[in-house]
Amino acid sequence: MILAIITALSIALALGGAGTSIYFYIKDKKAKEVLEKREQDVSRRMFELAILKELGDRIGYSLDVQQIVDIITGSLHQFIEYAAVSYMLIGPENVIFKIHLERSVHQRFVNEIRDRMLGSLSALLDREFDKKDVKEIVSGAIIIEELDEPVSSFFNIPLVIDEKVVGVLTVADTKSGLYKEEEMTILYKIIQQASKAVTSLQGVVKAEQAKVNAMVESMADGVVMTDTDYRILVANPSVRQVIGLSNKKDITIFDFIDNLEGKFDIRGRLEESVKLNKPFKSEDVLIRDNFYKIFVFPVTTSVPGTPDEKNVVGGVVIFHDVSAERSVEQIRQQFTSMIVHELRTPLSGINKISELLRAGPTKVGKKEYAEYVRMISSDSAGMLNLVNDILDVAKLEAGKFDVKKQPTDLKAVIANRIDFFTPSAEDAKLSLKVAYDKELPPMVPLDELAIKQVLNNLLSNAIKFTKAGGIVEVFALHHAAGGAITDELARLKDAPTLALAPEQLASAPESVIVAVSDTGGGISEAGMKELFNKYKQLQTTSETGMKGTGLGLAIAKGVVEEHGGFIGVVSEQGVGSVFYFVLPLAQSTQ
Amino acid sequence: MPKVLIIDDDMTFQTVMSAKLKEKGYETDLALNGAAGLLKMAESRPDVILLDIMMPKLDGIGFLKQLQADRPSDTKIPVFITSNLNDLDKVSEGAELGVRGYIVKSDESLDTIVSAIDSVCHSPKEEK
Numbered sequence: 265m266i267l268a269i270i271t272a273l274s275i276a277l278a279l280g281g282a283g284t285s286i287y288f289y290i291k292d293k294k295a296k297e298v299l300e301k302r303e304q305d306v307s308r309r310m311f312e313l314a315i316l317k318e319l320g321d322r323i324g325y326s327l328d329v330q331q332i333v334d335i336i337t338g339s340l341h342q343f344i345e346y347a348a349v350s351y352m353l354i355g356p357e358n359v360i361f362k363i364h365l366e367r368s369v370h371q372r373f374v375n376e377i378r379d380r381m382l383g384s385l386s387a388l389l390d391r392e393f394d395k396k397d398v399k400e401i402v403s404g405a406i407i408i409e410e411l412d413e414p415v416s417s418f419f420n421i422p423l424v425i426d427e428k429v430v431g432v433l434t435v436a437d438t439k440s441g442l443y444k445e446e447e448m449t450i451l452y453k454i455i456q457q458a459s460k461a462v463t464s465l466q467g468v469v470k471a472e473q474a475k476v477n478a479m480v481e482s483m484a485d486g487v488v489m490t491d492t493d494y495r496i497l498v499a500n501p502s503v504r505q506v507i508g509l510s511n512k513k514d515i516t517i518f519d520f521i522d523n524l525e526g527k528f529d530i531r532g533r534l535e536e537s538v539k540l541n542k543p544f545k546s547e548d549v550l551i552r553d554n555f556y557k558i559f560v561f562p563v564t565t566s567v568p569g570t571p572d573e574k575n576v577v578g579g580v581v582i583f584h585d586v587s588a589e590r591s592v593e594q595i596r597q598q599f600t601s602m603i604v605h606e607l608r609t610p611l612s613g614i615n616k617i618s619e620l621l622r623a624g625p626t627k628v629g630k631k632e633y634a635e636y637v638r639m640i641s642s643d644s645a646g647m648l649n650l651v652n653d654i655l656d657v658a659k660l661e662a663g664k665f666d667v668k669k670q671p672t673d674l675k676a677v678i679a680n681r682i683d684f685f686t687p688s689a690e691d692a693k694l695s696l697k698v699a700y701d702k703e704l705p706p707m708v709p710l711d712e713l714a715i716k717q718v719l720n721n722l723l724s725n726a727i728k729f730t731k732a733g734g735i736v737e738v739f740a741l742h743h744a745a746g747g748a749i750t751d752e753l754a755r756l757k758d759a760p761t762l763a764l765a766p767e768q769l770a771s772a773p774e775s776v777i778v779a780v781s782d783t784g785g786g787i788s789e790a791g792m793k794e795l796f797n798k799y800k801q802l803q804t805t806s807e808t809g810m811k812g813t814g815l816g817l818a819i820a821k822g823v824v825e826e827h828g829g830f831i832g833v834v835s836e837q838g839v840g841s842v843f844y845f846v847l848p849l850a851q852s853t854q
Numbered sequence: 855m856p857k858v859l860i861i862d863d864d865m866t867f868q869t870v871m872s873a874k875l876k877e878k879g880y881e882t883d884l885a886l887n888g889a890a891g892l893l894k895m896a897e898s899r900p901d902v903i904l905l906d907i908m909m910p911k912l913d914g915i916g917f918l919k920q921l922q923a924d925r926p927s928d929t930k931i932p933v934f935i936t937s938n939l940n941d942l943d944k945v946s947e948g949a950e951l952g953v954r955g956y957i958v959k960s961d962e963s964l965d966t967i968v969s970a971i972d973s974v975c976h977s978p979k980e981e982k
Contacts, residue, residue: 605908605938608960609864609867609938611960612960613864613866616871616964619874619963619965620870620873620964636869636870639865639866639869639870643866
């Protein structure tokens with residue numbers, strides 16, 4: 265259609281040119297010649313353009329040489345006179361010989377062209393071709409035996425793409441002396457340009473293909489692409505890993521079918537996707553210890569001029585690993601059910617106590633009564649703590665945990681907490697000590713309530729996890745920017761049981777460091793990593809079997825970070841642990 | 855007097871359950887976890903065991919497995935799982951290990967638990 269428009273345009277131009285030329289004929293005969301030449305030039309250029317445009321439009325990214333040559337031969341008749349146009353292309357299994365007859369000719373005419381073309385192909389490629397290998401296609405006018413006219417004009421052009429002869433193109437006629445220099449030049453030019461266009465297109469496509477291949481190869485998602493017969497065209501390293509065939513060279517669809525063990529009907533899904541031209545997305549599928557979401561897409565090429573018609577050339581299957589997401593989801597679920605359990609236990613306890621008390625005051629002894637009341641208060645306090653912790657975590661997560669920093673006497677805050685915990689330390693037969701650095705600034709910008717909460721958590725943990733006879737010690741020191749932590753620790757009266765790791769604090773600005781050390785069992789390296797993760801906490805159990813909500817450290821971390829500081833721990837199994845937090849002294853932006 | 859061993863890390867439950875059982879004429883013995891429970895078993899043989907599932911050190915299922923391995927004769931002692939977990943997996947796991955019943959603590963009253971114990975203790979087949 266585009267060709268038709270452009271051809272019409274070129275005719276209009278030619279006519280216009282002719283009209284003008286008459287005027288000039290009167291003026292100057294020489295000018296007429298120039299103009300005629302220009303006319304021809306314009307017309308020829310338009311024709312070349314039309315063919316090239318047609319090439320671009322109709323072929324798109326298809327590099328099917330036959331298709332390209334078909335287009336050229338199909339358009340050639342408008343410009344060059346011939347009885348037959350034909351091409352011969354070297355295919356993988358045979359030589360394609362396609363001849364289109366504009367006029368009826370004798371079979372011998374066709375045969376002669378075929379033999380001549382085969383001859384020039386042999387000469388060009390220095391290779392013998394057998395007539396049996398030629399696949400002949402004749403179209404156009406019919407063969408008439410009575411018309412026994414020989415080939416009188418014959419013009420042969422090699423088809424070269426990317427510097428390689430891929431075939432020959434021929435125009436021939438029964439009339440003699442037809443193909444003169446001009447026609448030949450034009451034909452050469454067209455072929456040359458088409459071949460140039462295809463060559464550069466091939467280059468572009470090759471580069472694109474290399475880019476796409478590199479991308480697919482390096483993709484974390486497993487990618488496998490097949491043609492419509494389910495032959496594997498691409499299978500990247502990730503997908504080989506999915507089916508556990510990282511080292512197998514040639515993978516077929518059957519490898520997939522076997523190794524997916526019926527968990528995903530890859531063939532069926534591909535078939536459906538290719539036939540219906542519809543994408544598919546699976547639920548999570550468990551394959552060899554990993555969960556995958558599997559996507560199936562049809563692969564289409566669009567045919568230009570028919571934008572609605574997509575040509576499905578194959579299918580692609582993508583395996584997206586969702587194991588990590590699932591494990592987070594699983595941890596979250598475990599966390600929720602743990603919380604529910606932690607709430608249900610004391611609630612059910614209180615419920616049982618009420619059952620006993622319902623028997624009436626006379627039936628319950630005075631001692632038991634006091635015990636029940638104590639249990640109700642401790643169970644409900646536990647639940648309240650848990651609910652408060654959950655709320656704090658939620659606030660920290662939502663960024664709504666309000667920290668109001670004010671110059672505060674840190675020593676007083678610590679002393680207050682020491683007083684508060686002394687009774688429980690005595691109960692646990694621990695000695696609770698405190699040590700202050702004499703260079704500690706009198707006032708530190710902090711949120712008193714929030715920091716008390718952090719201290720509560722660190723102290724109650726230390727007491728909980730230290731056996732009778734152990735020592736729990738709080739110490740606070742001033743840290744200068746770039747100061748050596750070992751020198752700063754040396755200012756303290758009692759050296760803490762474990763030295764703080766200097767490298768962890770090396771980059772801290774001027775700040776105060778508050779630490780709680782214990783002589784408990786210490787924490788394993790694996791345990792330390794999970795320590796501040798709110799979802800990993802609930803299973804911790806102390807020496808004495810006491811349970812915590814385990815959210816405390818996650819909250820403490822959040823609170824300290826809201827202060828612009830950080831929290832950390834150093835621990836040695838069998839020696840003890842030091843939990844510390846660093847509060848920067850400079851008023852931060854907050 | 856028949857003796858009930860309560861293995862549970864929930865001290866409130868231990869206290870109230872034990873009070874109720876004493877009121878009904880039972881003797882009780884207490885353990886805070888599976889490991890402590892096994893020690894108690896070595897000391898004196900209970901007539902019935904109330905067993906929690908989620909406990910530190912050794913959980914209820916672990917206790918049952920250890921009991922089968924160490925003291926096979928004691929597996930005749932009727933065991934009731936008393937847990938707040940309403941977990942079908944644990945129910946079937948317990949059933950495989952021969953427990954008599956699975957009681958969700960928060961769903962049942964102390965009286966119900968006592969009647970469950972009554973049903974096995976007063977049965978003539980059980981030894982005193």
